[in-house]
Amino acid sequence: MNRTxxxxxxxxxxxxxHKKGTNFxxxxxxxxxxxxxxxxxxGKEVDCVTLVERTAFVWHGFIxxxxxxxxxxxxVHGPWDPExxxxxxxxxxxxxxxxxxxxxxxxxxxxxxxxxxxxxDPLKIDEQDSAHGVPKSVVIHDPFxxxxxxxxxxxxxxxxxxxxxxxxxxxxxxxxxxxxxxxYAGLAHPSSIAYFKNLGITAVELLPIHHFIDEGNLVDxxxxxxxxxxxLGYFAPMARYSSSGxxxxxxxxxxxxVKALHAAGIEVILDVVYNHTCExxxxxxxxxxxxxxxxxxxxxxxxxxxxYMDYTGTGNSLNVRNPQVLKMIMDSxxxxxxxxxxxxxxxxxxxxxARELHDVSKLxxxxxxxxxxxxxxxxxxxxxxxxxxxxxxxxxQFPVLxxxxxxxxxxxxxxxxxxxxxxxxxxxxxxTGSSDLYQFDGRKPYASINFITAHDGFTLxxxxxxxxxxxxxxxxDNRDGSDNNDSWNMGAEGPTDDxxxxxxxxxxMRNFLATLLLSQGVPMLTGGDEVARSQMGNNNCYCQDDELxxxxxxxxxxxxxxxxxxxxxxxxxxxxxxxxxxxxxxxREVRKRSDGxxxxxxxxxxxxxxxxxxxxxxxxxxxxxxxxxxxxxxxxLQVSDEEGKPIIDDSFLMxxxxxxxxxxxxxxxxxxxxxxxxxxxxxxxDDPFSDASVDGSxxxxxxxxxxxxxxxxxxxxxxxx
Numbered sequence: 001m002n003r004t005x006x007x008x009x010x011x012x013x014x015x016x017x018h019k020k021g022t023n024f025x026x027x028x029x030x031x032x033x034x035x036x037x038x039x040x041x042x043g044k045e046v047d048c049v050t051l052v053e054r055t056a057f058v059w060h061g062f063i064x065x066x067x068x069x070x071x072x073x074x075x076v077h078g079p080w081d082p083e084x085x086x087x088x089x090x091x092x093x094x095x096x097x098x099x100x101x102x103x104x105x106x107x108x109x110x111x112x113x114x115x116x117x118x119x120x121d122p123l124k125i126d127e128q129d130s131a132h133g134v135p136k137s138v139v140i141h142d143p144f145x146x147x148x149x150x151x152x153x154x155x156x157x158x159x160x161x162x163x164x165x166x167x168x169x170x171x172x173x174x175x176x177x178x179x180x181x182x183x184y185a186g187l188a189h190p191s192s193i194a195y196f197k198n199l200g201i202t203a204v205e206l207l208p209i210h211h212f213i214d215e216g217n218l219v220d221x222x223x224x225x226x227x228x229x230x231x232l233g234y235f236a237p238m239a240r241y242s243s244s245g246x247x248x249x250x251x252x253x254x255x256x257x258v259k260a261l262h263a264a265g266i267e268v269i270l271d272v273v274y275n276h277t278c279e280x281x282x283x284x285x286x287x288x289x290x291x292x293x294x295x296x297x298x299x300x301x302x303x304x305x306x307x308y309m310d311y312t313g314t315g316n317s318l319n320v321r322n323p324q325v326l327k328m329i330m331d332s333x334x335x336x337x338x339x340x341x342x343x344x345x346x347x348x349x350x351x352x353x354a355r356e357l358h359d360v361s362k363l364x365x366x367x368x369x370x371x372x373x374x375x376x377x378x379x380x381x382x383x384x385x386x387x388x389x390x391x392x393x394x395x396x397q398f399p400v401l402x403x404x405x406x407x408x409x410x411x412x413x414x415x416x417x418x419x420x421x422x423x424x425x426x427x428x429x430x431x432t433g434s435s436d437l438y439q440f441d442g443r444k445p446y447a448s449i450n451f452i453t454a455h456d457g458f459t460l461x462x463x464x465x466x467x468x469x470x471x472x473x474x475x476x477d478n479r480d481g482s483d484n485n486d487s488w489n490m491g492a493e494g495p496t497d498d499x500x501x502x503x504x505x506x507x508x509m510r511n512f513l514a515t516l517l518l519s520q521g522v523p524m525l526t527g528g529d530e531v532a533r534s535q536m537g538n539n540n541c542y543c544q545d546d547e548l549x550x551x552x553x554x555x556x557x558x559x560x561x562x563x564x565x566x567x568x569x570x571x572x573x574x575x576x577x578x579x580x581x582x583x584x585x586x587x588r589e590v591r592k593r594s595d596g597x598x599x600x601x602x603x604x605x606x607x608x609x610x611x612x613x614x615x616x617x618x619x620x621x622x623x624x625x626x627x628x629x630x631x632x633x634x635x636x637l638q639v640s641d642e643e644g645k646p647i648i649d650d651s652f653l654m655x656x657x658x659x660x661x662x663x664x665x666x667x668x669x670x671x672x673x674x675x676x677x678x679x680x681x682x683x684x685x686d687d688p689f690s691d692a693s694v695d696g697s698x699x700x701x702x703x704x705x706x707x708x709x710x711x712x713x714x715x716x717x718x719x720x721x
Contacts, residue, residue, distance in 0.1 A: 003049050008062030010055040013331070014098025014235070015072065017141035022066035024051060026059050026074055026096065027324050028293040030086060033077035034059035037093060037131070038070060041247075043104065045093075045131050048075065057324075069247050071103060071136040072096070076292055080125045082115070085295040085305035087286065089114040092130045095232060095288040097297075097328060099137035099211075100335075102236045103246040106287065107133035108216040114286040122282050122306070134287055135213070135232065140248040144255050151343055152265045154202045156380060156403060156522055157446040157582045160570055161269065162201040163454060164527030165226070166209060166241045171550045182550075183243040184253045188260035196266055199530065199563075200570035203267035203380075205346055207455055209254070210270075211236040213278050213287070221475045223543040227455060228271075229314075229348060230278040232287060234332040237340075258341045267343035269380060270336060274318060274329045275352035275387065281308050281315035296322055311352045311389035320353050320366050329353075329366075334375045344380025346405070351387040351394045367399050382449055396437030403522065406434055406448040413452060414463070416658050417511050417703065418488040421623040423658075428607060428620075431630060431654075433520035435584045445584055448521035452512045453529060456482075458539045460529035463487050464508040465494055470537030473544060481540030494537060503685060506532075506558060507703060510565055510682040514705050517569040518654060520581055527551070530566035531559040561685070568689055569680070572707075578634045578649040602671070606631045612666030627657040627700070633671045634710070653708040657700040666697045670710035680707035 008023045016023045024036050037048040051061040066072075073095055078088030092114055095102060106112065110133020116124040170176050170186035180186045187204075196204065208228030215225055228238065237254040239246035244253045258268050277297075279290045289297035299309035299317040308316040319325050336342045347353065353366045370376055385394040385404045395407050409430045416423040429436050433445025453460050458469075464487070471481045490508065491501040509532060516523045527533075528551055535541050541549045555563070573579045585604035607615040608629040619625050634649035651671045657663045670676050676694045683701040684690060700706050 003047060003066075004064040005049055005052070006062040006064070007053045008060045010053075010058035010060045012098075013058065013328075014096055014100065015066075015137065015139045017066075017068045017139050018062075021062055021064040022070070022139050023062045024060060024072075025098075026051070026076075026292065027057055027296075028059060028076055028078070029057040029296055029324070030293050031059065031076045031078045031088065033090075035075040035077075035090070036061075036063070036072055037075055038066070038072050039131070039136050041071070043071075043132055043136070066139060068139050068141040070139040071247075072139065073131070073134065073137055074292065078293075082123050082282065082306045085300045087114050087290055087294045089125055089127075089286065089291060091127045092286045092291050093134050094286070094291045095135055096137040097233075097288055097292060098235055098331070099233050100140045100142075100235050101138035101246070101248045101251055102135050102211040102233045102239060103138050104135040106135060106213045106216075106285070108219055108285075109133070112285040112287065113283075114291065115283075120283075130286070135211075138246075138248050140251055142248060142251045142255075144252060146255075146259065146341065149259050149262050149341060151341065152202070152262060152267050153343075153378070154265075154267055155446075157444070157580050158574065159203055159267075159380075159446075159522050160201045160517070160574070161203045161205050161449070161522065161524040162196065162199070162527055163205045163207070163271075163451075163524055165207045165455070165549070166238075167545070168226075168550045169527060172547075173551070173553050175553075180243045183241050184237070184250075184257040185243050188257040193260065193264045193266070196261075197264055199567055200574065201266070201525065203269050203343065204261065205269040205524065206271060208271050208273055208348075209238045209241065210234055210272065211238050215278075216285075218543050221543075223475065224545040225543060226545040226549055227542045229273050229542070231273045231276075232278050234272075234274070234328065235335055255340060262341070267380075268341075269344040269346055269382070270342050271346045271348060272333075273348045274320075274332070275347075275349040276312040276314045276316050276318060279316060281310065282306055284315055297325055311355060311387045311392065312349050313388045317352055317355075320355075326365060326369055330369055330373065333370075334373070337375050337379055342379070344382065346382040346384065348384050349387040350383035350385060350398070351392045352389070354394075354398075355389070371399070371401055396434075400442040403447050403449050405454070405524075406430070406437070406450055406521070408437065409434060409448060409450045409519070409521070410452060410454075413512070413515055416626075416656075417508065417515070419626065419658050419660070419703075421626075422621060424615075424622070424625040424628060425620040428628070428630070431515070431519050432585055432605060433581075439584050444582055445520040446522050446580075446582065449524050450516055450519050450521045451524040451526070452516050453526045454524070455526065456540070456542075458487055458537075459526065459533050459535055460509055460512060461505075461532040461534045462537055462539070463512075464490060464505045465534070466537040467493060468537070469539045470494075471540050473538060473548065474540060474542075481538075495534075502558070504703075506562065506685060507682055509562060510688060511703060511705050513562075513566055514569055514680060514682055514707070515656075517566075517573050518579055518707065520579075520585075523573075525566070531555055531563050565688055572679070576634075576649050576652075577637055577647060578632050578652060581637070602633065602636055603631075604633055604636045606633075606668070608665075608668055610663050610665045612668055626659040627655075627663045627665075629656075629665055629668070630654045631668060631671075635671050651710045655698070655700045655706040655708070657702065657704050660702045662699050662701045662704075664697055664699050667694065667708070672710045674710050676708040677711055678706060679709045680705070682706070
């Protein structure tokens, strides 16, 4: 087939469709020749065109007659010199690193390895053609009517994030048409949106939707990559979650999902994996970057570049120090914001992206580039602030524009409610926004993304139901997954018919949910925890694309009660600025006389022991301390309404008791002087929100949280009527 080739342009990278054809542009500093090859729908290669123009290491050309929907890949020529990090092999067809859509799956039985797999010699080239085993890039041109789409722009301190999975959330929902269950369209269905709105969350954080592949060892076991941390394309939405096919329809369906969620006031945050790719180490497959220019895209061992630096535990790490790799990441982020309208990103193993030579650095080029980019200035940037390399645990160390998954919050809150000794002081920091981590570098409480569970680890139900992990279904003899989950088995392992044990477990789940949603900072709820979703003790369900991970929408009374509890707690949080402050607590000088002299100092917050006195230095770190009260003063908010008038909110007194037995608390005076009313009691299984007046003292049951309010806003409203 003859194609007319024109010089075209070196920018933008990738394929760009025009009226008369398509422009192709591929960066490869070390290549000697680049061919773009075209395929029929069945994968048969029908033509290859050599891109003869080269500008600043970008190979480019405009090819007449190439229309949207065309499948294509690259073949890149250059030196085969593995010992110097060069893996060029034109027998291997390569997915465009800038592909906006990707079609097909990897065939692990095809010759997709650049070296001779039969001899397992990584230095010996394999010259078999891999085209039939490699997914194909898709030329797209997808004008989309965003019309009145408006980003919710929910301020981070007012956010409640819901981490969920596109497929798992809707795949078993009987209220959604079967043909769109488990897809972008399923997540955007009115039934799904109604659920999110009723729950009260403000943002969905989606597990990776960048196009990914199933690892070969999983395919051999009959398993699949469910979580999606195995990226093949940083610009392409995962075709598996599309009800519109994989020839470009996935792009439109993703946009329609975002538009529908935005119309409901719900933001979309993507979990993104820019730290590594699906190509593994030097023994892994060749699918894209490795064959395009291995030495550019990957961090190689400096004195032995045949091998990869691996800060991620996956075999490779992207070379973010290279300007072209950093450009690819930035182009990807901007694309998802400008073209796909997403509202933020959670960066997987973000510490890897900040490594300059080897150490994690706040001054890295990655941060510098992110911070100066106006497109990213108003989206949410959330780091998973660790990786598996030396010095990789960086909680509290990211720059001022970033929020972080607060791993210390998760660990401390779990240990406190488990009843571990010596947790009181750290628990107090976590409950009030982790000022020890974020106050002294210019950040606010909302830099802390608080969570009890996440996709990685036990669900909340399993956390209170299992002592040990049960990952046998993963096919690794239960060796995979974390061994340190701070789980607490209350009387039996796994499901039980014992009503007392189930009652205790349900209370503990309420304790965790109440703590999470009443803490300062930003709560992240793991999808399904609000309905006691169980994975039967599997704390590493990365490969379980089945009933173990899909949401079960058939709720019994216990699960309905927990969902209603979660809804009510979220409503309470969002209704009261005192429960999600924008600044850290401090003492305030208030009530000055006309001459300016100080009447008294009023505290934003105060901690009390059960005896009614403020917590002593001895008690903070005592092994026996497991009960404490936190007073949140609603008179000191330092926020104003639209007319500039100071806002006064309810004051709250949170009473927590992680001991086995009940504890009597002597109550401090309420800031309003109007006394206290109980508004939450996690011990009350039938009516945890019963409203009752409380005078003088109150008994808080074993492993129970109570929240009291002075009802200041109700009193103000009543006085105006």
